Amino acid sequence: MxxxxxxxxxxxxxxxxxxxxxxxxxxxxxxxxxxxxxxxxxxxxxxTWGFFYNKQVFEKVGVAPPATWDELMAAAAKIKAAGVTPFTIGTRDLWANALWFDYLDMRMNGLDFHMQLMDGKASYTDPRVKAVFAKWGEPIGKGYFLDNASSYGWQEAIPFLAQGKAAMYLLGPYVLTSLPAEVHGNIGFFPFPVIDPSVPKAEEISxxxxxxxxxxxxxxxxxxxxxxxxxxxxxxxxxxxxxxxxxxxxxxxxxxxxxxxxxxxxxxxxxxxQFYDRDTDPEMAQVGMKGFQEFLANPKRSDAVLDRLEAARQRIFK
Structure with missing residues (x-):
């Protein structure tokens, strides 16, 4: 606005x-x-935003909606072992992937720091942001995300969830509006889990x-x-x-x-x-979301991505 x-x-x-x-x-x-x-x-x-999950997959694999990050990773490991992709995602539409960054940053570093970053007052090469990328890199490195995610738009990634080929999707209620009503009963919801109990639990509310x-x-x-x-x-x-x-x-x-x-x-x-592309400068949002897309495809590029985001921040917020 x-x-x-x-x-x-x-x-x-x-x-x-x-x-x-x-x-x-x-x-x-x-x-x-x-x-x-x-x-x-x-x-x-x-x-509101959070994890939508396939109830039948969870029941078949024997996992419950997780309340902590460790529980989420443990559930993802069991789901992966059962031959199902833990997290579906479509990053051709850049904004969908930003949700992972927002929640990880808020859960690890708190809302105040996150908003400082959004306002251009904190650095993308800050150790706290590097820690976010390190945490995010754990499920990426273990192959928990949909392969070739950048080939799919956010809507094109939803059928994987509905068909039981993937177990979870971090997104908004558009998951439900994109599916037939008869499928809704098999789709559950849980909030983004706690990572650090000492950090107040802020939510993404657009x-x-x-x-x-x-x-x-x-x-x-x-x-x-x-x-x-x-x-x-x-x-x-x-x-x-x-x-x-x-x-x-x-x-x-x-x-x-x-x-x-x-x-x-x-x-x-x-x-x-609000959401990454609402909370920060529009030009910064484009650079950031392209960086997030690159990171999901190649987590070894984390330092290069963050250096590029920091250079953009210094130019845009000067």
């Missing part, structure tokens, strides 16, 4: 929330659409919203439409139709078990990030 607001391309919507009694019910998401004391978007929904361009020709009608969309039943229908959660605290999602679990994940989070 800031990429556009600093160029004056989004309309100031600050008075909209009070006028439509939205300030309190949208309070948790207003910081994500604010710059200083002004709001430039209306939050519509939010997305807020989506709608804005009015500063050059729009009919701003009053645009605001009327957003006031309509913001009504509880409308926002709920809009969000749940995409397997995401409505950005209102007063919307009842008790009839949707998956939505309930995701709302609980968000409420219990000890802080949150």
């Amino acid at each position: 800031k990429t556009f607001t600093k160029r004056g391309l989004f309309d100031d919507m600050s008075g909209f929330f009070a006028e439509n009694n939205l300030t309190d019910v949208m309070k948790p998401w207003l910081p994500a659409v604010s710059e200083g004391d002004k709001q430039y978007m209306m939050p519509t929904n939010f997305t 807020v989506n919203g709608v804005t009015i361009p500063s050059g729009a020709k009919n701003k009053p009608l645009a605001r009327s439409f957003l006031a309509f969309l913001a009504q509880p039943d409308n926002l709920k229908a809009f969000a749940l139709g995409g397997a995401v959660l409505p950005a209102r605290t007063d919307v009842d999602v008790s009839g949707d078990a998956f939505a309930q679990s995701q709302m609980a994940l968000a409420k219990n989070a000890q802080g949150s990030a």
Whole structure:
């Protein structure tokens, strides 16, 4: 959002929330659409992220949803030994792989350091970032990821999970919206496991919203439409139709078990990030995500990748 607001391309919507009694019910998401004391978007929904897994594969292999990194690696070893790929992933769409970096960094180094890195205030050659790559390199080196991941888009990697050829996919609810309803019962979910118990458990929670361009020709009608969309039943229908959660605290999602679990994940989070390509400068995000793609394909290139990311950070955030 800031990429556009600093160029004056989004309309100031600050008075909209009070006028439509939205300030309190949208309070948790207003910081994500604010710059200083002004709001430039209306939050519509939010997305949580974590591991989607094939229940039949887990049951057949004899593993349970892991709560710690060691348990995750132990489960992956058993799954690999059973002839199933532990982690499916499609990195042709660069963003999908960034989720691994975000979670590993937050679980090992904490949210504050992660956001310093996103803001260009910390170095990619910092020992803490190198430790993240070392930890990430463990499952890569053991062959736990889908072969030739860069050949697949994020959606093209989902059938491996649904067909039981892979056991887990670190992604968002798009896993469910990309599969037929009759398959959903075999797909479970668990949050990214704990690595260091002393590090507060932050989650990746991406807020989506709608804005009015500063050059729009009919701003009053645009605001009327957003006031309509913001009504509880409308926002709920809009969000749940995409397997995401409505950005209102007063919307009842008790009839949707998956939505309930995701709302609980968000409420219990000890802080949150948006997503790598949302949290950092867009140019930095492209360099970083290309580096992550290269690292997954060849983990021995970790130092070269991090050196390149650091050079980009120094140039972009100077």
